[in-house]
Amino acid sequence: MKIKKAIIPAAGLGTRFLPFTKSSPKEMLPIVDKPTIQYIVEEIVASGIEEILIITGRNKESIANFFDHNPELEYRLAETDKKEELTMIEAINNMAKVYTVRQKEALGLGHAVLCGREFVGEEPFAVVLGDDVVYNPQDPALAQLIKVYEETGTSVVGVQPVPKSEVDKYGIVAGQQLSETIMDVVDMVEKPRIEEAPSNFAILGRYILTPAIFDILEKTENGAGGEIQLTDGLKTLLSHEKVMAYAFQGRRYDVGDKQGYLEATVEFALRNPELKEEFGKYLKELATGF
Ligand code: G1P
Numbered sequence: 001m002k003i004k005k006a007i008i009p010a011a012g013l014g015t016r017f018l019p020f021t022k023s024s025p026k027e028m029l030p031i032v033d034k035p036t037i038q039y040i041v042e043e044i045v046a047s048g049i050e051e052i053l054i055i056t057g058r059n060k061e062s063i064a065n066f067f068d069h070n071p072e073l074e075y076r077l078a079e080t081d082k083k084e085e086l087t088m089i090e091a092i093n094n095m096a097k098v099y100t101v102r103q104k105e106a107l108g109l110g111h112a113v114l115c116g117r118e119f120v121g122e123e124p125f126a127v128v129l130g131d132d133v134v135y136n137p138q139d140p141a142l143a144q145l146i147k148v149y150e151e152t153g154t155s156v157v158g159v160q161p162v163p164k165s166e167v168d169k170y171g172i173v174a175g176q177q178l179s180e181t182i183m184d185v186v187d188m189v190e191k192p193r194i195e196e197a198p199s200n201f202a203i204l205g206r207y208i209l210t211p212a213i214f215d216i217l218e219k220t221e222n223g224a225g226g227e228i229q230l231t232d233g234l235k236t237l238l239s240h241e242k243v244m245a246y247a248f249q250g251r252r253y254d255v256g257d258k259q260g261y262l263e264a265t266v267e268f269a270l271r272n273p274e275l276k277e278e279f280g281k282y283l284k285e286l287a288t289g290f
Pocket of ligand 1: 131170190191202203204256
């Protein structure tokens with residue numbers, strides 16, 4: 001079955017970016033000139049999906065506004081003959097069918113995904129997390145996972161190896177390697193202690209899930225951090241269905257973390273034709289002075 005829908009959970013409190021997140025969603029933090037969530041939506045659209053549900057929470061109205069029309073701005077841009085800007089704004093409005101729903105309590109990622117049950121119905125679907133921005137213009141990370149789903153018909157989680165010292169930040173998978181990039185998952189654990197991690201393959205914010213996950217999430221109890229965890233739901237799914245892990249290609253940035261966010265900002269600036277020369281020169285000068 002074709003993957004037609006994607007969920008972006010964006011209800012988290014963003015405590016790692018306080019005070020910014022006191023009144024603004026972290027998904028609206030700009031990487032150069034685009035909010036983080038635009039990179040995520042662009043990857044989803046480039047992967048062939050046009051219906052997107054964003055799970056939001058309190059103080060997240062600016063996300064819905066961003067994907068909606070702004071008649072006053074559009075009128076002003078048209079009046080002042082700012083054609084390029086107007087085209088850019090209209091392209092965002094028309095990029096995809098973007099819907100939002102509010103998660104009324106921050107009960108965890110598993111619960112946020114469950115909020116998309118009615119939107120998804122009985123189809124396999126994608127989940128893309130906003131903290132993981134992946135740069136791969138030739139072959140978007142989500143498109144890579146969709147290809148694996150089309151071959152296997154199973155749920156697929158996108159993974160990459162992370163340093164052993166960081167496994168306690170992620171959902172970690174272990175299993176049997178079927179090829180260089182595909183693993184038949186036999187175990188997964190959310191934020192394991194370093195000495196207990198079954199591998200260093202971390203789930204990095206890209207999932208294709210079968211709808212069987214919803215019944216499971218309804219019954220999943222609080223796990224790591226006292227929250228309903230998607231990883232725990234997936235572990236239960238393993239006893240009913242196969243789940244594959246796919247080592248996707250692409251430069252991934254942990255933009256939920258200050259260091260990762262700054263790396264993304266610098267590297268996207270260096271890829272920007274308008275900025276790369278001047279900014280690159282500035283960085284070189286700065287580096288020699290430190
Ligand atoms: C979430 C997931 C975790 C995954 C991570 C990727 O954790 O629960 O399994 O590895 O995203 O970024 P969070 O970063 O929300 O704590």
